[in-house]
Amino acid sequence: MGKDTSVTRLCMPRKPSKGKLPRRARRSLEDRLQRMLQRLPPPERRAVISRLTQAQRERLERWMLAKQASTLDLKHCAEARLASWRSLLRCRGWPQLRGQKRRMDESRGRQRGLYHRIISGRSTYEAVCTAGPFSLCTRQTSNLELAMRYKQVLMSIRRRVEASLDDPQEGFKRAVSMELQQSGFTAKDMNLTFVTRVGARYWVGRSLETPRFSASGDGLEQGFSAWRRLRQARCVVFEGACNELSLLSQHSPGELADAWARLRSVYLDIWEEAGHRQRAARRLARLEARQAPRQQAAERRWRASCAACAETPQAVSVAQGGVAP
Incomplete structure (x- = not known):
């Protein structure tokens, strides 16, 4: 009767395969908690953080x-290694790396x-x-x-x-x-001063920037108030990364026009409190005029896309009283 080697195989430690790295060390509790918080939506993240004690948060x-x-x-070590390589190339008489003059500046x-x-x-x-x-x-x-x-x-x-x-x-x-x-x-x-910005690429081709506020005393509260007002006016429509046509796929031109009227009014009110409403209004007018051709081209493409979708056989059959497949 042959010798049973199944138990022996189970008890013997497995040899690591060639080319494979050893298993990484177990992550710390803080590392796992941070990764979990990054994956959660903001409301759930705040709920989890609120349940932590002050000592745990610190x-x-x-x-x-x-x-x-x-x-x-x-990062500093990598920059030091790169600098040493550049000095070595210069000593050997090799041609300068592209963009080196800018980095030296x-x-x-x-x-x-x-x-x-x-x-x-x-x-x-x-x-x-x-x-x-x-x-x-x-x-x-x-x-x-x-x-x-x-x-x-x-x-x-x-x-x-x-x-x-x-x-x-x-x-x-x-x-x-x-x-x-x-x-x-x-x-x-x-x-020390600070500003805040809000995205307005669809309407003026760039972000809108508030006046400078002092980072101490009443200036902090004034800056926070301006940030809250702009955020409240801007969040009416989508504010993620997108171009003009992508934004039109989620909101109609009328909705975007109403959102801009509200955001523009709040923005000018903030600059009026700083005493520069007229200057801000003139600047907005220049940016709007510069962005108008691009905005109009995006709206034409959006209307053409809507018209093409409306002329599909499925849309025609539904309009004639048929049943869509």
């Missing part, structure tokens, strides 16, 4: 900040998050950053080192907003307050 925010910091470290201040302007032969720098639905900017300075410090403060605010689980307004307000306290700057020292 623990999750700390983990997200640490994860973002590690990602930035990896960026290393002197014209880099992401930092605007460099030359006015009357004098260089000035301004730090900018987007944090959630708001865009922050600082005062212009001729000191590049100071501008870089401003930029680091704005980037820290952005990381806090992205890791925050609170309402966008509360998360932004809290991030600004905490980072200013840690950096030693004040909003007045940096002339």
Whole structure:
């Protein structure tokens, strides 16, 4: 009688197949929770977050900040490796890489998050950053080192907003307050202001931008109020990524015209409160005139598509009293 090797096969450890990597380590609780929250719709996500304790929310925010910091470290390492390769190519006398001059200019201040302007032969720098639905900017300075410090403060605010689980307004307000306290700057020292934008590509070919509001005191509440009013006026129609024809497939030209009238009125009211309604109205008129041919062409294509659908055999049989198959 042959030896039964079934038990032996079950007890012996399996050898890994050639070319296969070992199984990845088990994900942490915070990582799994973040992935689950990203897959949930916003209402369900807020419901889950509301059931977490304050300690659990702070623990999750700390983990997200640490994860973002590690990602930035990896990015800096990759940039350092690329810079070493460029220096090696230059030493060997190889031709310069395409676009290298632009990147060299960026290393002197014209880099992401930092605007460099030359006015009357004098260089000035301004730090900018987007944090959630708001865009922050600082005062212009001729000191590049100071501008870089401003930029680091704005980037820290952005990381806090992205890791925050609170309402966008509360998360932004809290991030600004905490980072200013840690950096030693004040909003007045940096002339820290912010704007918000709302999509209006179908009507004017670009987004609409609010006036600048101070990132402290009453300016915060004024900016939040402008953001809420614009969002309420804009959400009447679809606001995702789409072109003119895609938007017309979901809303009629009349509905889009009514939505624009409402959004335009709210936008001009906000600029009137800032004392620049006439200037904003003139700018809107120029943008509307520039966008009108494109908008009219999209509406003609939409009407032609509707007419073609109405002339199909199925539509004709239904119109004559027949039964659609």
